[in-house]
Amino acid sequence: MKANPRIQAYEERPDVAVVAAPDAACLDAFLRPPRRIVVEGTGRDDPATRRMAAVRDGGLLLSVTSATAFAVPLAKAFCAWVARWHAIPADRLIDMETALHEAVSNALLHGNLEISSTDLEAIEDADAYAAALKAPLADPRLAARRIDLEADPADDGLTVYVTDEGAGYAPNAGVPGGPHLEWSGRGLGIMRAHAHRVRLLDGGRTTALTFDLTAVADGPAAGAEAMSAADVDLGPYLEESRVLVVDDDEINRLIVQDWLNGIGIGQVDQAADGLECLEQIARARPSLILLDLAMPRFDGFQVLEHLSAMPDARTIPVFVLTAWDDREARNRALRLGATNLISKPLSPEVVTARVLEVLERRRLLDVLKGYQERVGQELEQARDMQRDLVPDDGQILTLEQRYGCCLDAVFRPSSELGGDTWGAMPLGTDKLALFLADFSGHGVSAAINVFRLQAAMEDLKSLAPEPAAFLEALNGRLCRLLPVGQFATLVHAVVDFAADSLTYASAAASGILVSHGADGAIDLADGEGLLLGVRSEARYVERRLAFPPGSSLVLFSDALYETPVTGGGNLDLEGVRDLARRDDVRHARRPLARLLAVFEAAATNPPSDDLTAVWLRRR
Amino acid sequence: MAYTLARDGDRANVTLKGRLTFQEQMSVKQMIGDLQGTGAKQWSLDLHQLEFMDSAGLGLLLRMKKAADDAGCRLNLRVPGEGQIKRLMDVAKFAELVPIEP
Numbered sequence: 001m002k003a004n005p006r007i008q009a010y011e012e013r014p015d016v017a018v019v020a021a022p023d024a025a026c027l028d029a030f031l032r033p034p035r036r037i038v039v040e041g042t043g044r045d046d047p048a049t050r051r052m053a054a055v056r057d058g059g060l061l062l063s064v065t066s067a068t069a070f071a072v073p074l075a076k077a078f079c080a081w082v083a084r085w086h087a088i089p090a091d092r093l094i095d096m097e098t099a100l101h102e103a104v105s106n107a108l109l110h111g112n113l114e115i116s117s118t119d120l121e122a123i124e125d126a127d128a129y130a131a132a133l134k135a136p137l138a139d140p141r142l143a144a145r146r147i148d149l150e151a152d153p154a155d156d157g158l159t160v161y162v163t164d165e166g167a168g169y170a171p172n173a174g175v176p177g178g179p180h181l182e183w184s185g186r187g188l189g190i191m192r193a194h195a196h197r198v199r200l201l202d203g204g205r206t207t208a209l210t211f212d213l214t215a216v217a218d219g220p221a222a223g224a225e226a227m228s229a230a231d232v233d234l235g236p237y238l239e240e241s242r243v244l245v246v247d248d249d250e251i252n253r254l255i256v257q258d259w260l261n262g263i264g265i266g267q268v269d270q271a272a273d274g275l276e277c278l279e280q281i282a283r284a285r286p287s288l289i290l291l292d293l294a295m296p297r298f299d300g301f302q303v304l305e306h307l308s309a310m311p312d313a314r315t316i317p318v319f320v321l322t323a324w325d326d327r328e329a330r331n332r333a334l335r336l337g338a339t340n341l342i343s344k345p346l347s348p349e350v351v352t353a354r355v356l357e358v359l360e361r362r363r364l365l366d367v368l369k370g371y372q373e374r375v376g377q378e379l380e381q382a383r384d385m386q387r388d389l390v391p392d393d394g395q396i397l398t399l400e401q402r403y404g405c406c407l408d409a410v411f412r413p414s415s416e417l418g419g420d421t422w423g424a425m426p427l428g429t430d431k432l433a434l435f436l437a438d439f440s441g442h443g444v445s446a447a448i449n450v451f452r453l454q455a456a457m458e459d460l461k462s463l464a465p466e467p468a469a470f471l472e473a474l475n476g477r478l479c480r481l482l483p484v485g486q487f488a489t490l491v492h493a494v495v496d497f498a499a500d501s502l503t504y505a506s507a508a509a510s511g512i513l514v515s516h517g518a519d520g521a522i523d524l525a526d527g528e529g530l531l532l533g534v535r536s537e538a539r540y541v542e543r544r545l546a547f548p549p550g551s552s553l554v555l556f557s558d559a560l561y562e563t564p565v566t567g568g569g570n571l572d573l574e575g576v577r578d579l580a581r582r583d584d585v586r587h588a589r590r591p592l593a594r595l596l597a598v599f600e601a602a603a604t605n606p607p608s609d610d611l612t613a614v615w616l617r618r619r
Numbered sequence: 620m621a622y623t624l625a626r627d628g629d630r631a632n633v634t635l636k637g638r639l640t641f642q643e644q645m646s647v648k649q650m651i652g653d654l655q656g657t658g659a660k661q662w663s664l665d666l667h668q669l670e671f672m673d674s675a676g677l678g679l680l681l682r683m684k685k686a687a688d689d690a691g692c693r694l695n696l697r698v699p700g701e702g703q704i705k706r707l708m709d710v711a712k713f714a715e716l717v718p719i720e721p
Contacts, residue, residue: 438674440641440674440675440677440678441641441675441678442641484681484682484685485678485679485681485682485685486678487674487677487678487681489674489711508674508710508711508712509710510706510707510710527710528709528710528711528712529710529711529712530711530712530715530716531674531677531711531713531716534681534716535715535716558673558674562673570671570703572703573706609673
């Protein structure tokens, strides 16, 4: 950096600089480490430099004249400087700028230049504003008055002191109860909204703003940090976004439009009053509305009222722009549905940051919703595939006719994907195999295991007529495939219609009921056996029972007997057996459907597990 | 589900209370961590105070067995002489997978 004659740096103190009449660029160059003290002055002998002595350890001091404070975005420059010294989260920095901007405005306008709040409120536009300041700034005494900004890091956060050389200030002095920080027309409301703590010191000449930097933001800001705009590629989304700017002042609209275009917003619409605003919304729906509150004719409040009554427009986020720090007005706007408030005078950093924040959040929500829909569709597909594995009504009918039996089945996964499956395998004219498998857990992993099992069964089909051998071979396969802790219970039964027998093998499947002949009482059958998929050397027992015409075989998963029923406890295996013994159930044309109807009436809640069952009854 | 852990010489005794189902994965993980932390070589799991256990619970016990095997420790279960849990373990011949004591 070439030597600038205006700048006098102390050789013995590289942390100090004395600068004459700095402009914004000059400040930006100097408000960087190792500088801790930057004072506007003519030289090292300038009395202003005496301020240095009072700077706290580890603190920063910027001292400028009113003329400079008017010409330069002081709050922004100071915050950038602080951020170069201390790690400050982005959203805290914006809060700091917003609050500091108010404090500096106060110090300049009301403090040093002695412009009253009422005078300020009477100002209608930027030109009148400049004019109002011209006279006091022309007074060399007032223009030379200083504004000091001092940053002091402390345990409870960072405190910034803004000091002016005006007459001091006591909010609501003379009000019964004494002075207190309430509505004052000095942006105290705004400062309180963006700083952790606000204090007035030294007769009101110093405003102390404390910012809590240690607090963990556990609201949306933290979430936004975890998944930044970069992760979600906001660019194209911003290009497609449409923002509507509503303000009666054309210059304001154009300025804001410029800022928004600058951050990549593709479409910025404008409206000069409430009516035009509603017309614009009807013409093209914006993603966000920036709404000035104080407009002639149809003001911001009325617009908010209308928007909340419109079902389509109600969900569009609205940022209300207001110079008022009247808490009532702000609360009213919020009550009428405003999403957030941005204070005037507007700063591009605050406006663009807030706009980006809301659009980013919307984008994340859209991404999430899109993902949910896609996953939902994929799960739907997988669910259909699972359903296809299991015999459908047409296949069941064919089997019934072929083997002369009634086959009643139910297949109800508890979530999109289940761990249950059942099947029927014709083994020639006289033999039919039925199996029911229940994989541990549910959801995607259990469903994957179901597909594995069905594939293995297809491969080992030739062993199906021999239940024990079949199970042992399947077990060998699954042991190689399944991780520890995953397993299945499985029962595989072969009905021989010619030999009137039932041969089965079971891997810990408890849900087996058999009756012998039409009058035989239905009873639980022994399903003892090692879980399938745990130990590769497992051996399975083959059991043989009489199965004359009229006999029934019922296979069912544990959802049926482990679901709580009214009266306490679960249905239990004996409970299912008793239901199956009921006359109205065992004589029903569709016995399983009848049993489930009775079961559902007794269950306190729908089963939380996959419910699969099949009832075969020989004619 | 809740559990209590007590050290008894070279043995760590864990008593389970409540229901052992699919939802208890994290509790079981924590339990395994605690058991490994004791340095005990014998892990004993008492199921007498469990109200209910389903087949997913069996899966969690199998995972505990693997964790014990990996740590070079011996795991055994203490199971009530009758009731739902005994039945579940009998039908699955679970004693062949994890030693069971009354």
